[in-house]
Amino acid sequence: MASKTEKINEVLRQLRMSSPDIFGAAVVSLDGFLIASNAPSEIDEELVSGMSAAILGVGERISKEMMRAPLNQIYVKSEKGYIILNSVGEVGVLVLLVTSEAKLGLIFLELRRIVPELEKII
Amino acid sequence: MPKVTIEETGCRGCTLCSDTCPVDVFEIDQEKNIAHVTHSDDCIGCLSCFYLCPSQCITIDECKAIKPFHRIEKDTTFVEKFLQTKTATTTISKDELKIAFGEIGLLLTSFSSAISEILGRGHKSVGRRAGTVAASHLPEMYEQKDLEALLNRMKARFGTSFDFEYTLQDNSIEISVQPCGLLFPVTKSGMEAGKADLCLLFHEYWAGLLSAFTKKKYSYEVKSAGDRCTVVFQS
Amino acid sequence: MAEKATLSIEWLSGCSGCEVGIVDLHEKLLTVLEEIDLKRIPILMDTKEYIAADIGLITGSVRTEHDLEAAKKMREACKAIIAFGTCAVFGGPHSASYAHTNSELLDNAYRQNPSTNTKDAPEEVPQLLEQALPLNAVIDVDLFMPGCPPHAAYIFEGLMALIRGREPKIGRHTVCYNCKRVMKKTETSEIQSMGSPTTDHETCFLSQGMLCFGSVTLDRCLAPCPSAGTPCFSCGGPSESVILEPQKDVRSEVSARMAHLTKISEEAIIQEIESQAKTHFAYAMASPVFRQKPTFLLKKWMQQSAPARNED
Numbered sequence: 001m002a003s004k005t006e007k008i009n010e011v012l013r014q015l016r017m018s019s020p021d022i023f024g025a026a027v028v029s030l031d032g033f034l035i036a037s038n039a040p041s042e043i044d045e046e047l048v049s050g051m052s053a054a055i056l057g058v059g060e061r062i063s064k065e066m067m068r069a070p071l072n073q074i075y076v077k078s079e080k081g082y083i084i085l086n087s088v089g090e091v092g093v094l095v096l097l098v099t100s101e102a103k104l105g106l107i108f109l110e111l112r113r114i115v116p117e118l119e120k121i122i
Numbered sequence: 123m124p125k126v127t128i129e130e131t132g133c134r135g136c137t138l139c140s141d142t143c144p145v146d147v148f149e150i151d152q153e154k155n156i157a158h159v160t161h162s163d164d165c166i167g168c169l170s171c172f173y174l175c176p177s178q179c180i181t182i183d184e185c186k187a188i189k190p191f192h193r194i195e196k197d198t199t200f201v202e203k204f205l206q207t208k209t210a211t212t213t214i215s216k217d218e219l220k221i222a223f224g225e226i227g228l229l230l231t232s233f234s235s236a237i238s239e240i241l242g243r244g245h246k247s248v249g250r251r252a253g254t255v256a257a258s259h260l261p262e263m264y265e266q267k268d269l270e271a272l273l274n275r276m277k278a279r280f281g282t283s284f285d286f287e288y289t290l291q292d293n294s295i296e297i298s299v300q301p302c303g304l305l306f307p308v309t310k311s312g313m314e315a316g317k318a319d320l321c322l323l324f325h326e327y328w329a330g331l332l333s334a335f336t337k338k339k340y341s342y343e344v345k346s347a348g349d350r351c352t353v354v355f356q357s
Numbered sequence: 358m359a360e361k362a363t364l365s366i367e368w369l370s371g372c373s374g375c376e377v378g379i380v381d382l383h384e385k386l387l388t389v390l391e392e393i394d395l396k397r398i399p400i401l402m403d404t405k406e407y408i409a410a411d412i413g414l415i416t417g418s419v420r421t422e423h424d425l426e427a428a429k430k431m432r433e434a435c436k437a438i439i440a441f442g443t444c445a446v447f448g449g450p451h452s453a454s455y456a457h458t459n460s461e462l463l464d465n466a467y468r469q470n471p472s473t474n475t476k477d478a479p480e481e482v483p484q485l486l487e488q489a490l491p492l493n494a495v496i497d498v499d500l501f502m503p504g505c506p507p508h509a510a511y512i513f514e515g516l517m518a519l520i521r522g523r524e525p526k527i528g529r530h531t532v533c534y535n536c537k538r539v540m541k542k543t544e545t546s547e548i549q550s551m552g553s554p555t556t557d558h559e560t561c562f563l564s565q566g567m568l569c570f571g572s573v574t575l576d577r578c579l580a581p582c583p584s585a586g587t588p589c590f591s592c593g594g595p596s597e598s599v600i601l602e603p604q605k606d607v608r609s610e611v612s613a614r615m616a617h618l619t620k621i622s623e624e625a626i627i628q629e630i631e632s633q634a635k636t637h638f639a640y641a642m643a644s645p646v647f648r649q650k651p652t653f654l655l656k657k658w659m660q661q662s663a664p665a666r667n668e669d
């Protein structure tokens with residue numbers, strides 16, 4: 001039986017195959033570990049995991065304070081594209097790197113399919 | 123009022139004191155290329171000249187120097203044995219230390235509550251990261267040859283505030299402390315030991331420290347909290 | 358006349374330069390001997406036992422199993438212990454054992470040394486400890502007298518004060534205090550290598566863009582090197598503020614002073630010091646004073662400068 005990390009890696013690989021606009025994907029845990037990554041370049045995995053967990057935390061807090069509603073998703077628009085963060089269950093965060101030409105609707109549709117799959121594995 | 127004196131035989135004329143002094147206590151004698159103290163009464167006791175002087179020939183008397191709680195206490199006694207006199211700034215009493223400890227405690231509990239309030243469950247990663255950052259400031263820990271040596275070194279280093287005991291088992295390290303140095307600030311600000319934001323951050327901080335030193339990933343479980351705190355770290 | 362105080366000397370891993378330092382007292386040695394009875398001095402007399410004495414003077418660092426035992430025996434036999442010389446106080450040049458492992462060091466000294474014909478390290482001698490230790494890491498020390506060796510003036514003052522039970526007047530000054538070179542601001546914009554032909558013998562080395570560690574070194578020597586034309590390389594060990602202040606470091610102190618006197622940036626000076634860190638910290642890197650300093654990252658600096666060295 002494949003390990004948890006292998007299974008997640010497989011899901012991430014399929015996700016990247018599904019659209020050429022997705023150029024990076026990673027799953028990190030809330031206490032700042034990188035669980036699996038399919039990112040293009042060398043990153044300080046601990047720092048990025050920490051930042052992802054922190055930004056998700058802020059998102060959840062502000063959504064609750066201002067909208068009185070739980071958080072769905074966070075996206076950060078940068079000059080090169082989008083960074084999309086999605087919580088995975090209680091313990092993880094899925095981070096996606098997407099080009100600025102991407103059709104976000106399609107990406108979100110893909111996410112809706114893939115997040116429950118990841119939740120099951122974790 | 124602070125009193126500044128300069129031993130002129132030791133002055134090499136670098137002008138660091140006169141260029142740095144915020145209140146112009148010094149004047150440079152261009153002919154002899156040395157500094158004179160001309161306005162000692164203006165001194166505000168910032169000690170910049172005292173530290174910058176390459177010859178260490180400036181003395182500042184009658185000035186209440188900064189309390190050295192950031193210093194390594196061992197080094198102070200070490201230096202006293204060089205000179206066979208007391209170093210200038212060791213007159214810190216137990217009561218003063220207590221007050222300082224209380225103030226730092228207040229600062230810590232406020233910091234940790236604010237971090238948790240803003241970051242929600244993302245606060246864990248902050249504690250963890252703090253451990254990694256702190257680890258880089260403790261190069262001696264990376265030199266230890268095994269886990270036991272490392273934990274003994276940590277005991278020696280942190281003993282004054284966090285006098286812990288440890289037991290090792292396969293992949294886990296059980297750390298227990300009676301009581302934790304943070305118990306006082308935590309209970310004083312009305313929080314519950316083990317559940318307070320500061321406790322959570324501190325546990326994550328320790329996991330971060332251990333992970334950085336051993337290059338393994340540690341998760342943890344709190345077994346007991348209060349007068350005796352026990353945390354088991356699992357790699 | 359009151360009974361003379363007794364003195365016992367022991368040498369650990371050192372070069373015997375400290376003993377020569379004591380002989381440098383010249384005729385003052387007679388004054389010392391009027392008040393001190395020299396009970397044991399291995400450089401002159403072959404004594405194996407540890408004789409009870411008032412003052413025990415230990416030179417050299419703790420580098421071998423024998424040193425460890427000798428230090429403990431001296432502590433038992435003597436009322437007061439003086440750590441004498443930079444090796445005993447900070448570990449001395451044997452601190453190289455912090456930068457390299459014993460096998461690396463033995464390889465270079467015995468196995469692959471082009472200038473000797475030994476094949477292996479001697480085994481019938483007391484074996485090396487893992488690392489050199491300053492004396493106070495293994496026994497309690499009552500007085501520290503760094504210097505390589507300490508100047509006779511300081512030895513005399515230290516011993517006399519100890520016998521008479523008063524505070525010695527030895528001060529916290531650095532080497533600059535007794536150096537007669539003049540510090541002045543110059544237009545120098547690049548770091549100069551040591552002994553460049555344009556060296557001016559009246560002006561401070563820092564003003565001329567040459568690294569000199571006098572301002573971070575405790576003066577127990579009366580500045581002989583800069584007076585003779587060589588920059589200070591810190592054989593006396595760190596100054597009081599470098600030892601005491603966690604945020605003050607050899608690099609930050611030297612670079613601040615040099616940048617003030619020249620047009621060289623602090624960053625460039627710090628980088629230069631780091632690239633030769635093993636040399637500049639050679640005398641005291643075994644000491645916890647540096648080992649516990651958050652800014653002392655010797656192994657990282659060594660790695661950073663390693664590729665450059667290979668190209669030579």
